[in-house]
Amino acid sequence: MPETVVVQLKGAGFTYRGSAWAALSDIDLHLAPGRIHSVLGSLGSGTSTLARLITGLLIDRGTTTGEVRLDGTAVMLGDDPEAQLSGMTSLVGDEVQLSGRLHGDELAAVEQRARLVLDSLGIRDLWGRRLDALSGGQRQLVALAGLLTLRPSLLVLDQPSLSLDPDTRGRLGTVLQDFCSAGGAVLITAHQRDEVTEVSSEMSVLDSGRLITTRHRLTAEDCDHHGIWDTRTRQRHRTGRTATDGSERAKPAALTVRGLSVARLGAEVLDDVDLDVASGEIVTIVGSNGAGKSTLLRSLTGLLGSGDRTSGTITVDAHGSPINLGEAPTHERARHLGWVGQDPGSQLSAATVREELTHAAPLPPHRRRDRSAIRAQRQAAVTSTLARTELKAVSETHPYDLSIALRKDLVISTALIMGPRILLLDEPTLGRDRMAIGRLNLFMTEFIRRGGSILATTHDRRWAAETADRILLLDGGELRGDLG
Numbered sequence: 001m002p003e004t005v006v007v008q009l010k011g012a013g014f015t016y017r018g019s020a021w022a023a024l025s026d027i028d029l030h031l032a033p034g035r036i037h038s039v040l041g042s043l044g045s046g047t048s049t050l051a052r053l054i055t056g057l058l059i060d061r062g063t064t065t066g067e068v069r070l071d072g073t074a075v076m077l078g079d080d081p082e083a084q085l086s087g088m089t090s091l092v093g094d095e096v097q098l099s100g101r102l103h104g105d106e107l108a109a110v111e112q113r114a115r116l117v118l119d120s121l122g123i124r125d126l127w128g129r130r131l132d133a134l135s136g137g138q139r140q141l142v143a144l145a146g147l148l149t150l151r152p153s154l155l156v157l158d159q160p161s162l163s164l165d166p167d168t169r170g171r172l173g174t175v176l177q178d179f180c181s182a183g184g185a186v187l188i189t190a191h192q193r194d195e196v197t198e199v200s201s202e203m204s205v206l207d208s209g210r211l212i213t214t215r216h217r218l219t220a221e222d223c224d225h226h227g228i229w230d231t232r233t234r235q236r237h238r239t240g241r242t243a244t245d246g247s248e249r250a251k252p253a254a255l256t257v258r259g260l261s262v263a264r265l266g267a268e269v270l271d272d273v274d275l276d277v278a279s280g281e282i283v284t285i286v287g288s289n290g291a292g293k294s295t296l297l298r299s300l301t302g303l304l305g306s307g308d309r310t311s312g313t314i315t316v317d318a319h320g321s322p323i324n325l326g327e328a329p330t331h332e333r334a335r336h337l338g339w340v341g342q343d344p345g346s347q348l349s350a351a352t353v354r355e356e357l358t359h360a361a362p363l364p365p366h367r368r369r370d371r372s373a374i375r376a377q378r379q380a381a382v383t384s385t386l387a388r389t390e391l392k393a394v395s396e397t398h399p400y401d402l403s404i405a406l407r408k409d410l411v412i413s414t415a416l417i418m419g420p421r422i423l424l425l426d427e428p429t430l431g432r433d434r435m436a437i438g439r440l441n442l443f444m445t446e447f448i449r450r451g452g453s454i455l456a457t458t459h460d461r462r463w464a465a466e467t468a469d470r471i472l473l474l475d476g477g478e479l480r481g482d483l484g
C-alpha cells in the first residue's frame, strides 16, 4: 500500500520573477502524517522560499517547476516578527480564535480549542491580555496558537523559535509532537538548530536551493559546515574576547542603574534593579519570555508608554563626568545609549538602506552656516558605514526586503552612527545564521575596541557564553548574579 503523504515534492524548483537563477532546484521531499521534518540552511539558502512554496504563497511570484503536491490543509507561521498578528483584534483570546471564526467553525468549539492550545503552550494567563502589551516571545506564541487552533494537516513553521526562551522552545517541541501524534505533520525551516528542531523525525540541509543531506540528526560539524547556527551551549569559549578575570569590573562604570522599578499597565515588571556595566564590558541578560528584559532596555532609553511607572536612577559616564539621565528625553539619551530593539522593523522608516542611515547621521552643530558641508559630512558617515558592513550590497534596497538579520545590522548601524558610548541590544542574534552571528560579533568587538560598552538581552545561551563578560538572569523582576 502506498504511504500516505501530506506533502510531496518531486524535482521541485522555483525561480522568482526577474531573477536569473533558481531559488530552489530539484527538491525531493515527502512528509507523512505524524512526522516533523526540519530543513536547515544558512541565510539565502532558500529555506523561507521552500516554506512558502509548499504553502502556496509563491503563486504569481515566479515559476515553479517539478511537482508540489499537498494533500490536506497547510498553514504557515512566517519569519517576520512584526507581521505575525492579524491586526484585526486587540485581545489575545480573540486573536487566537480569529482564524477558526473566519473559517466558519462553530464558536464554542473554536473557543474550547483556543483555550486548550494556550494551555498546552503554557500561556493560559494571557487570554484576556492586550496584544500590544505582549513581550516578543509571547507574541510569537500567540501567533502560533492561532494556527494550532485551526488543526491543519500540515503546519509549516519558518523560524518558530524566534524570541522564545529555551524552556518554551522545549515546551513547543512537545506541543508539536502532540500535534503529530494526533495525525498532523510539521515542516520547520530555520537557520538555527535548537530545542524545537531537535524534536524532528528528520533533518535536512538546504544549500544554495538544493536539499543535500537528510538524516535523523545533524551533527554539530554538519551545522558548522553549512553555516547553520546552534543556540545551545557547547563549551564555554570566547570569540574575539580574552577571558575575564574580573578586571573589567575594576574599570570605571559606563552605566550605573540604581533602584530601577517599572510597572506596566499596573503590573510590576522590574523591582528595585541595580546594574553596573563597566567601560569595555559586554553584559548579557537572559530570562524567560515576559521576564522584563526588553522593558529594562526600554526604560533606560526612556521608551516606555505614558501609562507605565518608572522610578530609580540611571547614570552614564561621559568622558569621565557622570550624567544623570533622570528626566532626560529619549533623543538626549540616544546620544549616550544606542538602542537596537527586538523588532528591527519598528525602528526603520526610510525607503532604502542608504536613506535610513542618512536620517540617522547626526546633524553637526554648525547647521545654519554651511548646508553643503553638513550634507557632505553626513554622506561621508553613511559611505563609511556602508563600506565597513555588508549593507553596501543592499544600499538601495527597501529595509523591509532584507532578512531579519540584515535589518538588525541596519538598526545597529543607525545606532552606531550617532556615536553612543553604550549599545543596548535586544535579542541581537534573532534569525542569524553562523555567518551573521560572526558579523554581529565583529560589530561588537569593534565597538568595544573604540571604548564602548554593551548591554544585550538574549535567549541564545551559546552566544552569551561565547561573547559576554557577565551573564545576568532576570527573574521575578530582579536581576540575579553572574551565570557566566
Ligand SMILES: Nc1ncnc2c1ncn2[C@@H]1O[C@H](COP(=O)(O)OP(=O)(O)OP(=O)(O)O)[C@@H](O)[C@H]1O
Pocket (backbone or CB within 6 Å): 132, 133, 134, 135, 136, 137, 138, 163, 165, 264, 265, 269, 287, 288, 289, 290, 291, 292, 293, 294, 295, 296, 305, 342
Ligand atoms: N507595551 C506594554 N504595555 C504593558 N505591558 C507590557 C508591554 N510590553 C510588554 N509588557 C509586559 O511586560 C512584561 C515584560 O515584557 P518584556 O517585553 O519586557 O519581556 P521580555 O523579557 O523582553 O520577553 P521576551 O523574551 O519574550 O522578549 C510582560 O508581562 C509583558 O506582557
